[in-house]
Amino acid sequence: MERNGGLLVAGTTSDAGKSLLTAGICRWLHRRGVNVAPFKAQNMSNNSAVAIEPDGTGGEIGRAQALQAAACGLAPSVRFNPVLLKPGSDRRSQVIVLGQAVGHIGAANYAEIKDRLRGTVLETLADLRRRHDVVICEGAGSPAEINLRAMDLANMGLARAANLPVIVVGDIDRGGVFASLFGTVALLDAEDQALVSGFVINKFRGDAGLLRPGVEQLTQLTGRPTFGVLPWSYDLWLDAEDSLAYDGRVLGRPGPARGSQWLRVAVVRLPRLSNATDAEALACEPGVQVRLTVEAADLADVDLVVIPGSKSTVDDLAWLRERGLADAIVRHAKAGRPVLGICGGFQMLAERIDDEVESRRGTVAGLGLLPVDIAFAERKTLALPEGTAFDGVPVKGYEIHHGQVTRGAQQPFIRLPDGTGEGAVAGNVSGTHWHGAFESDQFRRAYLTEAARLAGRTGFQVAPDTSFAALRERTVDVLGDLVEEHLDTEALWRLIEDGAPAGLPTITVGLR
Structure with missing residues (x-):
């Protein structure tokens, strides 16, 4: 493989900032006119996006890679994330290779397929490096x-095979960042250490000058520079890859209510939550407060309850019942207040679910709030559909699901161009298989207006000018700005062009 034109962004932990730093570097390079592409060899996430290739075939990739593609000015491609593992339980994951589901594995038998996956990863990266100046x-x-x-x-195994220089990012907001950065290098063998070329400190609040003594000592201890300190930014909340980062939080930074009342939304934080980013589109609206929760009590006084997507619908439905959340959702609906189900959440609202694919539990009773039946198919639906709702309001979305409607409702949620319908509406309860539908601004406003009416929030008003696409574009621009303003971009460019410097010292740590 080529040596030049590549970089690996590693992290001291999950959620240290790898995804966003990668996107920021991509946007910085794209602004410079560099033909750049993102790559994540292997991802483990239930937050995925649909990629449609030039030949019309579809596949799914990690959502972070879709954001990184946007930072590069590229459409999503399965080549940007050749291996995606989607956990369905604590011990078993669905394996997606180049966008397509190929089976399930557990941790114990992962070794059986790793050599095949390694070949796919390296071939895909080599192809990307032929097509792009920088990856x-x-x-x-x-x-x-x-x-x-x-x-x-995905880490040093990839760096060694592709001869990639590596930078390590650490999250100072968690504490112990210098120990984490030093320890990350020290635990690697000498060959791996030879590629680790420097550090980035992320999410710092305050005067960066206070870090200078620590940064200087880290350089003395490791022989490696810190390329910069990225400040904490309140503008970065869209497209979080790890849904656990949402837990218990109010999402987003919504502007003040345009009317006299706010709309309060509770999104159930399912154990196997997938595509939690659907809630972000609701959270971008001024006057809409969105909170993820696992407590039935939190549903008692909200206006709208959302059941999001799930990687294991039947198992998460059982969890809803165990936690008392199922009863709380039914009470909310029977009180005439709005309930929305998205993908797996839509399936849970059905009367019956027949699942011989994910949970293999056969037929189970749903919550019975929508007059539909669901059956799981072996082949996954992957699509980028379009339609209309609310008397002609346009809506787009993406589909990633095994469950299929086998008995449809008389009133669909969305009308398709061929005259058929998608999803279901029964009074104050609605459901759809479409992820991303609420990124369509007019559709989101129409739905929230109707939800507010059903909830009795007569003082709530939607904003006429919120653009979700503009907010996402702003996100990648902010990331590019942070890289340009706070990192040593000249040194970073030399590293991308020339590879890891020769003669980097090896750190040896032993018991005394």
Whole structure:
């Protein structure tokens, strides 16, 4: 493989900032006129996006890689994330290779397929490097997971195979960032250390000058520079890849209510939550407060309850019942207040679910709030559909699901161009298989207006000028600005062009 034109962004932990830093570097390079592409060899996430290739075939990739593609000015492609693992339980994940589901694996038998996956990863990266001047790769988790090093496809295993220089990003907001950065390098063997070329400190609040003594000592200890300190930014909340980062939080930074009342939304934080980013589109609206919750009590006084997507619909439905959330949702609906189900959440609202694919539990009773039946098919639906709702309001979305409607409702949620319908509406309860539908601004406003009416929030008003696409574009621009303003971009460019410097010292740490 080529040496020049590549970089791997690794992290001290999950959620250290790898995804957003990769997107920021991509946007910075794209602004310079560089033909750049993102790459994540192996991702583990239930937040995915649909990519349609030039030949019309579809596939799914990690949502972070779709954001990184946008930062590069590119359409999403399965080549940007050749291996995606979607956890359906604590021990088992669905395997997506080049966009297509190929089966399920557990941790114990992952080793059986790693050589085949390694070949796919390296061939895909080599093809990207032929097509683009620069490829910015994102690692997974931490490269210092020494128990996983022998099977590694995404961190130092990729860097060694592709001869990529590596920078390590650490999240200072978690504390212990210098120990984490030093320890990450120290736990690697000498060959891996030779590619680790420097550090970035992320999410700092305050005067960066206070860090200078620590940064200087880190350089003395490791022989490696810190390329910069990125400040905490309140503008970065869209497209979080790890849905656990949402837990218990109010999403977004919505502007003040345009009317006299706010609309309060509770999104159930399912154990196997997928595509939680659907809630972000609601949270971008002024006057809409969106909170993720696992407590039935939190549903008692909200206006709208949303059941989002799930990687394991039947198992998460059982969890709803165990937590008392199912009863709370039914009470909310029977009180005439709005309930919305998206993808797996839509399936849970059905009367019956027949699942011999994900949970293999056969036929189970749904919540019975929508007059539909669902059956799971072996082949996954992947599409970028378009339609209309609310008397002609345009809506677009993306579909990633095994569940199929086998008995449809008389009133669909969305009308399709061929005259058929999608999803279902029964009074104050609505459901759709479409992710991303609420990124369509007119559709989102129409739905929230109707939800407010059903909830009795007569003082709520939607904003006529909120653009979700503009907010997402602003996100990648902010990331590019942070890289340009706070990192040593000249040194970063030399690293991308020339590879890891020769003669980087090896850190040896032993018991005394």
